Amino acid sequence: MLAYLLIVCVSFYIVSATLIRLxxxxxFNQKANxxxxxxxxxxxxxxxxxxxxxxxxxxxxxxxxxxxxxxxxVLDLYGVAQxxxxxxxxxxxxxxxxxxxxxxxGKADYGYYFVGDQSPTLLTGALTGNxxxxxxxxxxxxxxxxxxxxxxxxxxxxxSLMTIQTKMLAWLGLVTVAVTLMSLFVSRWFxxxxxxxxxxxVEMANGDFSNRVKVxxxxxxxxLATAFNTMCDRLESLDKARNQFVSNASHELKTxxxxxxxxxxxxxxQDPMDPDMTREFLxxxxxxxxxxxxxxxxxxxxxxxxxxxxxxxxxxxxVAELLSENMRRLQPxxxxxxxxxxxxxREQAVVNGDANRLTQVFYNLMDNAIKYTGRGGSVRVELSxxxxxxxxxxxxxxxxxxxEDQLHVFDRFYRVDKARSRETGGTGLGLSIVKQIVLLHxxxxxxxxxxxxxxxxxxxxxxx
Ligand SMILES: Nc1ncnc2c1ncn2[C@@H]1O[C@H](COP(=O)(O)OP(=O)(O)O)[C@@H](O)[C@H]1O
Ligand SMILES: [Mg+2]
Numbered sequence: 001m002l003a004y005l006l007i008v009c010v011s012f013y014i015v016s017a018t019l020i021r022l023x024x025x026x027x028f029n030q031k032a033n034x035x036x037x038x039x040x041x042x043x044x045x046x047x048x049x050x051x052x053x054x055x056x057x058x059x060x061x062x063x064x065x066x067x068x069x070x071x072x073x074v075l076d077l078y079g080v081a082q083x084x085x086x087x088x089x090x091x092x093x094x095x096x097x098x099x100x101x102x103x104x105x106g107k108a109d110y111g112y113y114f115v116g117d118q119s120p121t122l123l124t125g126a127l128t129g130n131x132x133x134x135x136x137x138x139x140x141x142x143x144x145x146x147x148x149x150x151x152x153x154x155x156x157x158x159x160s161l162m163t164i165q166t167k168m169l170a171w172l173g174l175v176t177v178a179v180t181l182m183s184l185f186v187s188r189w190f191x192x193x194x195x196x197x198x199x200x201x202v203e204m205a206n207g208d209f210s211n212r213v214k215v216x217x218x219x220x221x222x223x224l225a226t227a228f229n230t231m232c233d234r235l236e237s238l239d240k241a242r243n244q245f246v247s248n249a250s251h252e253l254k255t256x257x258x259x260x261x262x263x264x265x266x267x268x269x270q271d272p273m274d275p276d277m278t279r280e281f282l283x284x285x286x287x288x289x290x291x292x293x294x295x296x297x298x299x300x301x302x303x304x305x306x307x308x309x310x311x312x313x314x315x316x317x318x319v320a321e322l323l324s325e326n327m328r329r330l331q332p333x334x335x336x337x338x339x340x341x342x343x344x345x346r347e348q349a350v351v352n353g354d355a356n357r358l359t360q361v362f363y364n365l366m367d368n369a370i371k372y373t374g375r376g377g378s379v380r381v382e383l384s385x386x387x388x389x390x391x392x393x394x395x396x397x398x399x400x401x402x403x404e405d406q407l408h409v410f411d412r413f414y415r416v417d418k419a420r421s422r423e424t425g426g427t428g429l430g431l432s433i434v435k436q437i438v439l440l441h442x443x444x445x446x447x448x449x450x451x452x453x454x455x456x457x458x459x460x461x462x463x464x
Contacts, residue, residue: 001183001184001186001187004179004183005176005179005180005183008175008176008179009172009175009176009179012171012172012175013172016168016171016172019164019168020161020164020165020168023161023164024161027157027160027161028154028157031133031154031157032110032133035110035133035135035150035152036108036110036135036137038065038135038150039108039110039135039136039137039148039149039150040108040137042061042065042072042137042148042150043108043137043138043139043147043148044141045061046058046061046074046139046146046148047139047140047141047145049061050074050076050082050139050140050145050146051145055082055083058074058082058083059083059084059085059087061074061083062074062083062084062085063085065085066085066086069123069152069153070085070123070150070151070152070153071084071085071086071122071123071124071149071150071151072084072085072148072149072150072151073085073089073094073148073149073151074139074146074147074148074149075094075099075146075147075148075149076145076146077103077144077145077146078093079093079094079095079099079100079103079147080092080093080094081093081094082146086123086124088124094149096111096134096136096149097109097111098110098111098134098135098136098149099136099147099149101136102136102137102138102147103138103144103147106138106144107138108135108136108137108138109135109136110133110134110135110136111133111134112131112132112133112134112154113131113132113133113134114129114130114131114132115128115129115130115131115132116128122134122151123151123152123153126153130153130155131153131154131155131158132151132152132153132154133151133152133153133154134149134150134151135149135150135151135152136148136149136150137150193213193216193221193222193224193225194221196213196214196225197213197221197224197225197228199211200212200213200228200232201228204232204235209232209235209236209239210232210236211232212229212232213225213228213229215229245412245413248412248413249295249299249413252295252413252427252428253292253295253296256288256289256291256292256295257288257292259284259288260285260288260289263281263284263285263288264285266281267281267282291427294427295427295429298427298429298430298433299429301360301429301433302412302429302432302433302436305357305433305436305437305440306436312353312354312357312440312441313354313355313356314352314353314354315352315353315354315355316350316351316352316464317350317351317352317353317355317358317464318348318349318350319348319349319350319351319383319390319392319461320345320348320349320383322355322358322359322362323343323345323362323381323383323392324343325359326359326362326363326366327341327343327366327381329363330363330366330367330370333367333370334370334379337370337373337375338375338376339370339373339375339376339377339378339379340377340378340379341366341370341378341379341380341381342378342379342380342381343380343381343382343383344380344381344382344383345382345383346382346383346384346385347383347384347385348383349383349385349390349463350390350463350464351390351441351461351462351463351464352441352462352464353441353461354437354441357437357440357441358437358441358461360433360434360437361433361434361437361438361445361459362381362392362394362459364430364431364433364434365394365434365457365459366379366381366394367430368394368426368430368431368457369394369395369396369398369455369457370396371426372396372398372399372455373396373397373398373399373454374398374399377396377397377398377454378396378397379394379395379396379397380393380394380395380396381393381394381395382395385463386460388462388463389443389460389461389462389463390460390461390462390463391458391459391460392458392459392460392461393456393457393458393459394456394457394459395454395455395456396454396455396456397453397454398454398455399451399452400449400450400451400452400453400454400455401416401447401449401451401455402416402451406447406449409431409447410431410432410434410435410445411432412428412429412432413427413428413429413432414428414431414432415428434459438459438461441461441462442461442462443459443460443461443462444459444460445457445458445459445460446458
């Protein structure tokens, strides 16, 4: 703002100073030319009386051509006044620069004087501070005989110049005020969104993500504000998700611990206990330890995928091989539960990926399919290709997932039926691990399901 103000004022000052000088020059040149011409013509008239040393004629000439605002003097070759319209300087030598120029060089000259307290009065009636013009014209066409001095008051021209100057100054002041106000306004206009944004950022840095910036208009600031607000939304939901995750994880870890504590306390304080009962209690404790183990294992897996701790060890992998290998591992479990499991490879597909991670994906999906399908049901795994993507479908005829839960099954710790899922040993982390790994491979995972009819989980991965 200051820079702006400075530029405007300096340029205004330059323009007005130039203007004043031009106007002044014009005013004074005009006047000087006219009056110098008058002085020269008077000098021509004074030639004859001066040659004749006719003092009376000279005085008459001087008197005739002067008034209250002007004075005429006739000086001889030595600069001594021979005639003076004010009759003051008769016989006195006048030593002004212009007189010397006329006497020494035979040239007409003029100059300006300000009437001061000390300097001798050039013109009676002139007041201190008044401006007086002095014209000196040589007398004698062939031979220099003297100098004619013509004095006039130049108040008019001087005053009008002063008026112009004061007016210009007033304008300068006005422009300064206007520019100051305008730039204040403009800078406010520009800086307010920035400072608002800044406040928002500071609050965000302090951990408060609830702050939103007002969006005004459609300019770049508005876009910036919108982007900032979107970022706040995402950070806020991330923050919430993180808190939720921590609280869920704590709960998942605390439940088996509490159960174990009760079991152990019963064992400790209830004596004598029958050995079968003791074994049963210990078996339960062992189960809880297994639970803890699997929750912690899953958490560690998630953390290592999230934190990018282990970079993807990508290699070309045959998807069909991966699927049949997982199938082999899960076949015994399926048989035990009376579920028929089949694999149908429609097309071979090779993807670039981390074999261990992808094994986790398919193992989890097949494991879920078996877990959430009742006796007599079936699980079918299909491999096909579409648009250079490998498509794996895990189709079961199980209990299905209600519509409202389908969106959330990939969330961490989300279980449709808490009690049943925990009973079956699930941690609620399996599908979120699946999703993370698939995303890491540039793929997608989705579910289509109908309650009591079955579910179909679909994974697609870009082909190598
Ligand atoms: N094939 C399926 N059929 C029905 N429900 C399923 C299936 N797969 C997952 N679910 C539901 O999604 C929830 C989340 O699955 P997952 O993340 O693997 O956790 P869990 O450890 O409980 O298996 C499960 O608790 C279950 O309610
Ligand atoms: Mg699972």
